[in-house]
Amino acid sequence: GENVEQHPSTLSVQEGDSAVIKCTYSDSASNYFPWYKQELGKGPQLIIDIRSNVGEKKDQRIAVTLNKTAKHFSLHITETQPEDSAVYFCAASTSGGTSYGKLTFGQGTILTVHP
Amino acid sequence: DGGITQSPKYLFRKEGQNVTLSCEQNLNHDAMYWYRQDPGQGLRLIYYSQIVNDFQKGDIAEGYSVSREKKESFPLTVTSAQKNPTAFYLCASSTQGMNTEAFFGQGTRLTVV
Numbered sequence: 001g002e003n004v005e006q007h008p009s010t011l012s013v014q015e016g017d018s019a020v021i022k023c024t025y026s027d028s029a030s031n032y033f034p035w036y037k038q039e040l041g042k043g044p045q046l047i048i049d050i051r052s053n054v055g056e057k058k059d060q061r062i063a064v065t066l067n068k069t070a071k072h073f074s075l076h077i078t079e080t081q082p083e084d085s086a087v088y089f090c091a092a093s094t095s096g097g098t099s100y101g102k103l104t105f106g107q108g109t110i111l112t113v114h115p
Numbered sequence: 116d117g118g119i120t121q122s123p124k125y126l127f128r129k130e131g132q133n134v135t136l137s138c139e140q141n142l143n144h145d146a147m148y149w150y151r152q153d154p155g156q157g158l159r160l161i162y163y164s165q166i167v168n169d170f171q172k173g174d175i176a177e178g179y180s181v182s183r184e185k186k187e188s189f190p191l192t193v194t195s196a197q198k199n200p201t202a203f204y205l206c207a208s209s210t211q212g213m214n215t216e217a218f219f220g221q222g223t224r225l226t227v228v
Contacts, residue, residue, distance in 0.1 A: 001174070009155065010129055034216065043205055043219030044158075067161075089157060102148075102173075105158040 002027040003072035004092050006106025014114050019080050021109045024072040032093035033066060033073045034103070037086045044089055048075070080113045087111070121206050121220035123217065128164060128193070128200065128227050131193065132211045136223045138206035144208060147151075147189035152203040164189055192226060201227050
């Protein structure tokens with residue numbers, strides 16, 4: 001089955017700096033890669049996603065890049081703010097058979113933005 | 116408001132007891148999922164259902180059971196066979212098929228006392 005590795009597990013930055021979180025996946029058939037943000041005691045919320053037919057996607061201060069050949073994708077947050085502090089998860093969608101639409105998640109990154 | 120609702124938010128269980136976690140959605144989604152979250156391990160899939168009256172085991176199904184009698188509801192039972200049930204449980208739903216956003220509930224924190 002699919003395996004998703006996420007790094008780093010913790011990331012500490014100063015307000016205004018950029019933050020980068022990286023993920024690798026194992027199943028070359030995966031073609032949907034969402035990123036979720038989880039605040040303390042809440043469920044994850046989608047912040048950005050990318051499909052395999054594009055290499056990069058931006059939404060204001062957030063961007064995601066995808067390298068299908070190397071099977072890795074990254075989240076970039078620019079001009080970080082204290083409210084960006086949360087746990088971030090990457091995921092990959094496994095396609096085919098009974099796994100159609102099932103997400104496999106990375107281990108999560110705890111991002112702390114210091115004022 | 117459309118969304119996905121989990122209840123209760125906190126649940127305490129004595130060892131040896133079964134307990135059922137509720138998950139309801141009004142998003143008209145076909146697919147529903149249960150994940151377990153432990154510190155440092157991300158989200159691990161317990162069970163998922165792509166259509167009413169059908170469900171499949173995920174990566175860590177042992178000690179859990181589910182039912183999908185209605186499209187809106189996907190309850191999870193944590194049985195006494197689950198050896199380490201203390202965790203944060205998340206329910207999610209999505210439109211059927213891949214490449215679709217999964218919407219999560221607020222979670223249920225289960226503690227065995």
